[in-house]
Amino acid sequence: MHSRNSTHRSNIARPGWGLRPVAAACALLAAAGGVQAQQAPAPAAAASAAAVKETIVVTGLRRSIESSIATKRSSDSIVEAVSSEDIGKLPDASIAESLARLPGLTGQRGTDGRVNVISIRGLSPAFSGALLNGREIVSSNDGRAVEYDQFPSELIGSATVYKTPSASLIGQGLSGTVDLMSRRPLDTRGREMALNLRLERNSLDTQVPGVASPTGKRFSFSFVDQFADNTLGLAVGFARLESTTQSRVTELDQYGDYAVYDLPVTGIPRSLFQAPSVSWGPESKALLPMFWTGSQTTKKNVRDGLLAVLEYKPNKDLRSQLDLYYSKFDTHEVGGKLTSNLFASWGQVFGVGVPSSVSNVGTTQVGQNTYATSGTFSALPTTTTNWDTTRRDKIAAIGWNTSLRMGENWTAIADLSYSKNSRDEVYQEVYAGPWNNATNNWAYGPYRWNVPVDGSAQSFTPVQSGFLANAANLRFGDVAGFDYVPGEPRWTGVIRDPKAKDEIKTLRLSAKRPMDLFGIFSNFTGGLNYTQRDKSIEKNETRLVMPLDAGGNPIRTIPQASVRAPLNMSWMGVDQFMRLDVPSLVSSGALGRKAAEFQLKSNDAFVGEKITTAFVQLDIDSQLAGVPLRGNFGVQAIRSEQRSEGYEYLGLDNNNPNLNLLFRRTGGASYTDVLPSLNLAAELRPDLIARFGLGMATARPNINDMRAGGSTPRLNTDPGPNQGTWQTTYAGNPELKPWKSSAIDFSMEKYFGKRSYVSFAAFRKNLLSYVLSSEQAVDRSTTPLPPGFTPAPGVTVQRLGGEIKPRNGNGGRVEGFEFAASLEASLLHPALEGFGVVFSASKLNSSISDQKVDQNSNLVVLNSKTSINGLSGRSNNLTVYYEQNGFSARVSQRYRSAFTATTRDIFFRPTTRSQGSDKVVDMQLGYAFSDNGPLKGLSLLLQVNNLTDTYTRNYKTPGNVDVPDAAQLVPNYTYQFGRQTLLGAAYKF
Numbered sequence: 001m002h003s004r005n006s007t008h009r010s011n012i013a014r015p016g017w018g019l020r021p022v023a024a025a026c027a028l029l030a031a032a033g034g035v036q037a038q039q040a041p042a043p044a045a046a047a048s049a050a051a052v053k054e055t056i057v058v059t060g061l062r063r064s065i066e067s068s069i070a071t072k073r074s075s076d077s078i079v080e081a082v083s084s085e086d087i088g089k090l091p092d093a094s095i096a097e098s099l100a101r102l103p104g105l106t107g108q109r110g111t112d113g114r115v116n117v118i119s120i121r122g123l124s125p126a127f128s129g130a131l132l133n134g135r136e137i138v139s140s141n142d143g144r145a146v147e148y149d150q151f152p153s154e155l156i157g158s159a160t161v162y163k164t165p166s167a168s169l170i171g172q173g174l175s176g177t178v179d180l181m182s183r184r185p186l187d188t189r190g191r192e193m194a195l196n197l198r199l200e201r202n203s204l205d206t207q208v209p210g211v212a213s214p215t216g217k218r219f220s221f222s223f224v225d226q227f228a229d230n231t232l233g234l235a236v237g238f239a240r241l242e243s244t245t246q247s248r249v250t251e252l253d254q255y256g257d258y259a260v261y262d263l264p265v266t267g268i269p270r271s272l273f274q275a276p277s278v279s280w281g282p283e284s285k286a287l288l289p290m291f292w293t294g295s296q297t298t299k300k301n302v303r304d305g306l307l308a309v310l311e312y313k314p315n316k317d318l319r320s321q322l323d324l325y326y327s328k329f330d331t332h333e334v335g336g337k338l339t340s341n342l343f344a345s346w347g348q349v350f351g352v353g354v355p356s357s358v359s360n361v362g363t364t365q366v367g368q369n370t371y372a373t374s375g376t377f378s379a380l381p382t383t384t385t386n387w388d389t390t391r392r393d394k395i396a397a398i399g400w401n402t403s404l405r406m407g408e409n410w411t412a413i414a415d416l417s418y419s420k421n422s423r424d425e426v427y428q429e430v431y432a433g434p435w436n437n438a439t440n441n442w443a444y445g446p447y448r449w450n451v452p453v454d455g456s457a458q459s460f461t462p463v464q465s466g467f468l469a470n471a472a473n474l475r476f477g478d479v480a481g482f483d484y485v486p487g488e489p490r491w492t493g494v495i496r497d498p499k500a501k502d503e504i505k506t507l508r509l510s511a512k513r514p515m516d517l518f519g520i521f522s523n524f525t526g527g528l529n530y531t532q533r534d535k536s537i538e539k540n541e542t543r544l545v546m547p548l549d550a551g552g553n554p555i556r557t558i559p560q561a562s563v564r565a566p567l568n569m570s571w572m573g574v575d576q577f578m579r580l581d582v583p584s585l586v587s588s589g590a591l592g593r594k595a596a597e598f599q600l601k602s603n604d605a606f607v608g609e610k611i612t613t614a615f616v617q618l619d620i621d622s623q624l625a626g627v628p629l630r631g632n633f634g635v636q637a638i639r640s641e642q643r644s645e646g647y648e649y650l651g652l653d654n655n656n657p658n659l660n661l662l663f664r665r666t667g668g669a670s671y672t673d674v675l676p677s678l679n680l681a682a683e684l685r686p687d688l689i690a691r692f693g694l695g696m697a698t699a700r701p702n703i704n705d706m707r708a709g710g711s712t713p714r715l716n717t718d719p720g721p722n723q724g725t726w727q728t729t730y731a732g733n734p735e736l737k738p739w740k741s742s743a744i745d746f747s748m749e750k751y752f753g754k755r756s757y758v759s760f761a762a763f764r765k766n767l768l769s770y771v772l773s774s775e776q777a778v779d780r781s782t783t784p785l786p787p788g789f790t791p792a793p794g795v796t797v798q799r800l801g802g803e804i805k806p807r808n809g810n811g812g813r814v815e816g817f818e819f820a821a822s823l824e825a826s827l828l829h830p831a832l833e834g835f836g837v838v839f840s841a842s843k844l845n846s847s848i849s850d851q852k853v854d855q856n857s858n859l860v861v862l863n864s865k866t867s868i869n870g871l872s873g874r875s876n877n878l879t880v881y882y883e884q885n886g887f888s889a890r891v892s893q894r895y896r897s898a899f900t901a902t903t904r905d906i907f908f909r910p911t912t913r914s915q916g917s918d919k920v921v922d923m924q925l926g927y928a929f930s931d932n933g934p935l936k937g938l939s940l941l942l943q944v945n946n947l948t949d950t951y952t953r954n955y956k957t958p959g960n961v962d963v964p965d966a967a968q969l970v971p972n973y974t975y976q977f978g979r980q981t982l983l984g985a986a987y988k989f
Helices: 007-013 020-038 043-054 060-074 095-100 582-588 598-603
Strands: 079-083 105-109 115-120 129-132 158-162 177-181 192-202 215-227 232-256 288-312 318-341 358-366 369-380 382-406 410-436 445-450 459-462 474-476 491-496 499-517 521-538 541-545 563-569 574-580 592-595 605-624 627-652 660-685 688-699 739-751 757-779 800-809 812-824 835-853 860-866 874-884 887-896 899-904 910-915 918-928 938-945 952-956 970-976 980-988
Touching: 060 079, 060 158, 060 739, 060 757, 060 835, 060 874, 060 887, 095 105, 095 115, 095 158, 105 887, 192 232, 288 563, 318 563, 318 574, 382 574, 382 582, 410 574, 410 582, 459 574, 598 627, 598 660, 688 757, 757 835, 910 970
Parallel strands: 129 177
Antiparallel strands: 079 158, 105 115, 158 177, 192 215, 192 980, 215 232, 232 288, 232 970, 288 318, 318 382, 358 369, 369 445, 382 410, 410 474, 410 491, 410 499, 445 459, 491 541, 499 521, 521 605, 541 592, 563 574, 605 627, 627 660, 660 688, 688 739, 739 757, 757 800, 757 812, 812 835, 835 860, 835 874, 874 887, 887 918, 899 910, 910 952, 918 938, 938 980, 952 970
16 A cells, blocks of 8 residues: 555546545645654654554444445445444444445435435435345335344444445345344454443433433443454444434424405405405415324333344354344334314304304514414314334344355355234324313314414413313313214224334355456356245224213213323423323223224235346456456346235125225236446555446335225215215225336545545436336226115216326436545644544435326326436435544534435325425544553443434425415424433443
């Protein structure tokens, strides 16, 4: 390796490369290195100093950086890597957060504030592949995206993110592939053991008392040793997490100017939207959120993780490794929510309630829209909701890999693996509302409200303090009137207990040998991989209904035995809020149960896949014009056989109204994809590497999109011009093929010693096949009409109805630039030894063609352009650190601009929302005792996550009213998670 004062460094600033900002930065650093070189001591003294320096053992964050850079530098592909600082110790609180700091990667915070899924290069988590020790791993959610919080960071030795495909990498994704690796015990010399203990506390304290201790705990133990003259190695790790997360959430929805738009229909007094201080013209309109909620939750997380690796290497020809992983993750979330639905105050809509008037109205002007953002309502409908959710995920994985050298050249490798995930979830929800005993009807109380349109702190304060805390003032039911369906018992809650099972079996046989072909190729690798994956999803639902008294009226009284101490929700203006013990209430039998309609079975899915992959790869080790060139060239041929099962509910049989027409549907497809790939790394200088990647990759469709069957066809039977028309239905597509792209990548990497580098990368992915939902007309002539329905004279029931389903189209791209740097300040001056900075930034853009179906050709055609789901146009990560003489300090920030994300809604259905930009700051202080003595091996840690208590928000359009700037996004959900403080100790011996 050249020294850091290499005279070739000035070549970085060549203007012909067109990378002027990066080149300038590299040149500046090179100049600093040159100054340092000019001040170097005499040769003999320098050699002596170098000898002394070689004996220094680097630990902690700098060791992690050094190992990660070594992985990046030696790889033939374009990769990013993160390594454990020490045994059982990653630099962040979770694997997901560590990955989210890598160049080109972004994390998405879930509803509990933790990063659990990762996007690579602006593509949603569904586009990436996830491996554990090189093998595809099951996912714990409804789709394929792996939730990384299922894997304790203490058990992972390193993680490598492959940004370019290679033929020998099986299970890779379209955007990239994350490979989580455990430690290999025979790569460690000597016995190592470590204990870690952390205590944590959230600044929001406890939002729902009694659910969990406000003080969370983390414990882990790691052990590595070798036996039988270093031919047998064992690594074992156990990690337990008992963590409590808190959240406060507000929701604004259904913006609209109903004073003008709906005045003839509803009869709402115009004074509802008139403030004395505001002059309203005849055409003036103010946008008001007609739907508002405020909630708070406490969630207890208990996770046990166990990992064991047994490695056997009796000689240089045989190496066998057996690794096992198991985790059980239990969560318990309890929450309370206040809902106001202004539609329910309009007596003409639901036949309940009284009109309300508002005074002291405040407005905010945004663009050409006027928003009503504060005021006092004289009588406002509100509903209280209490819920309780438990979820258990269990992941088990086992893998056995054996390599055997046969003769002088050939090495055979066999890999057998199995992984399984099961998820059981129970969501129980009960709602009630204020009751007027005198009128024996809902009570509408006066409220003061403040709902700023910028998403800042909101309040919804009942004028009568404590009214919502007394069970004697409330009754079961929904004040908005949605608890009633004609002919059915009134309902007051729901139980949803979805289940998911995921199972992957894999067998891989491969062989490799060294070779010298054309003076270019140095190694051959080829093999066959067979993967069988079966995943089933059930969306079960049961309604909770009110029993009837002797007169046939619903019993709405709330049992006092299920009432607990009220919640303090003063942050949103409610000093006391009634809390119900929902599981106790449900199990008491105070409420009845009614099975959900058969139409919900259309959400269930079973998908089975058999994927056979044949691959050939040639490693490149040559020279081009005197420049060392390495890399690989190969191809994968993937044969896919998929089948899907599901349900379609067509309603009731006309001949037998008691017979439900529920049909099981099946479907599937078989196809072959050929995916070539090329990776080149040219060492222009020993410390300057240029990389080039070219290849094709796929990502299999979402499980829910592949389901057979669809939602219930419904005929419009209401009198009017639309009678006899079919409403649009939704369905899956068992014949759906993967996303597919071709990609080109380029990067330049300049290294300064072992722990400093600067890199610049550019890439473009052309989407050859993409999945979007589009509508097509389907024949409904055989679908039974609703029992008893007779069309009005002159009305003909339409034969065709619309159906929206996912289909394959093409056209689209993702492209971007990435810059990354890890720099030690000692490059500038020796006095800055220990200081350093790690920085990365990405600028991405995408364009996906919307799809529609040509009704004549039945083919998907392209329409307008939209941005791809999950893409943040800009993201950056910055870590400033100091580590010297046992002391360590670091401050990290990660940022991503606005993007769209698909999550689960309250009905457990996939829902895509516009997420706002997100910036999170973390801080960490530590000290490690390194001197010989009783405390040697002990390190102390203080860590604060989400230091600035940054909210997350998503947005939506204000409504469907015809006003200027109607497409402008306004806050929909706002989440506050608090800051989390951790105090910990680790002991290595």
